Amino acid sequence: MSDTTQELAPHGGENSAATTDRFENPGIPPHVPRRADVDPKAAKRAERQVAALFTLSMLGTLGFIAVYFFMEEGQRGWVFWIGEMDVYHLGLGLTLAVSLLGIGLGAGHWAKTLMSDVEVSEERHPQASDDQARLETAQHLSRGYRSAQLNRRPLLLMTAGGALSLFALPLALQVAGGLGPLPGNKLSITNWKKDMRLMIDPSGTPIRPEHVTQGSVFHVMPEGFVGEAAHELDPSVMMTAKAKDSIILVRLDPAKIKSSKQREWGYQGIVAYSKICTHVGCPVALYEQQTHHLLCPCHQSTFDMTDDCKVIFGPAKRPLPQLPITVDGEGYLVAADGFAEPVGPSFWERG
Structure with missing residues (x-):
């Protein structure tokens, strides 16, 4: 086997190790601070924007509930670019879309502007469940809580919780309403009667x-x-x-x-x-x-x-x-x- 072939072999002890040593670990690129990391006003502005998006989601959810209970099903109307259609289902679709969009955009904007974006690397190690590992896990969670700025920005926590909590209501209404009414006596009483052919x-x-x-x-x-x-x-x-x-x-x-x-x-x-x-x-x-x-x-x-x-x-x-x-x-x-x-x-x- 030639020397060139030995250097390129994917397996083979010393040759494989020598090939691996030719590539250095590039490491983690230097962190570039964002505007919200260095400017408190920008951070506060981002917080308000995220809260506004979560509030928009809550309004969309409340709008869905209002349409579900107060708009008459089957009501038709003319919609720009679409034509005549069922306004009831259009209302349900639009309000649910606003509810989802507010949560999605709010979470994305929060992650990009306020949550920590510092890259970290961690060596793999055997899984353990001793006291030290549990303490380290708790510390990681605590740091994550603080890096997301939940401890400093309760407005985000309240609006995010409100948006996610209210979003469950349309799903519950759709499940409960979609199943239809209980059968009552409709299965107990058929059209069969005495002397019917x-x-x-x-x-x-x-x-x-x-x-x-x-x-x-x-x-x-x-x-x-x-x-x-x-x-x-x-x-x-x-x-x-x-x-x-x-x-x-x-x-x-x-x-x-x-x-x-x-x-x-x-x-x-x-x-x-x-x-x-x-x-x-x-x-x-x-x-x-x-x-x-x-x-x-x-x-x-x-x-x-x-x-x-x-x-x-x-x-x-x-x-x-x-x-x-x-x-x-x-x-x-x-x-x-x-x-x-x-x-x-x-x-x-x-x-």
Whole structure:
């Protein structure tokens, strides 16, 4: 191996050390004082500017709260360069932007003009947790507190604390308001009532028992909420009905039904269960004919249709509610009554 190759080798004991020794540690460049470091008036001016930015953030947060509570949602207006838009959402966006901008600019200006910018280097050492190390850590924190001038400039501490504290309020309002109102009795009361016909979704065709062959599956809605009749409903009413009234109808071998209640609430082996998963409300629409299991495609909760639709796998915590059914005078399948328990996900208002 030539001498030149040895000098450039990245590994190799003495050769590597010799190569490293050719580069000297440049050290830390000399510190250049800022105007605020040498001029008390400039430092005071910077303090007021930072405090003004934090105050601007607080005003933006208060403006967000005012828009959230006092401006009517859906109110539209003409905005320069944008055109017609929802003024309510524009107000929320602008006030939240001012709140964020005030905190960001204030913190940045504080760091650039008042916090210490002296560069330091520290040799690496093994981590330790003895008393001496803890004392040194406390001293470092104390020096950092003083270098940020928090001990000398309480105005900065108060305005920064106020801006950060108030900024949490819009987030809390968005989380609380975005979740919507509590369900109350909306899941306890569905549109299913006694003698209401079971109609195929989406055609709106009534169903006779002989139409439901062994192993077949029907997706069902209550009469008046599917087919031509649904076109006359308000879209929000229709969507609500879809979310809580959907039924899955299956004919089982009566000999395989384990629950006496399930057998009594069915009709000649035909059983009707809510299609809304009791986990988070996804549609339970996958039926395994050989095992008679119902599978939720969202989180794989699995229900046994031969045993009162009890949960046999997955995150759901309670069985699918059963709708009692019978036939009317014309031989069509109808509800014998409404649901005896709430449909859909479990919730804390459920008794």
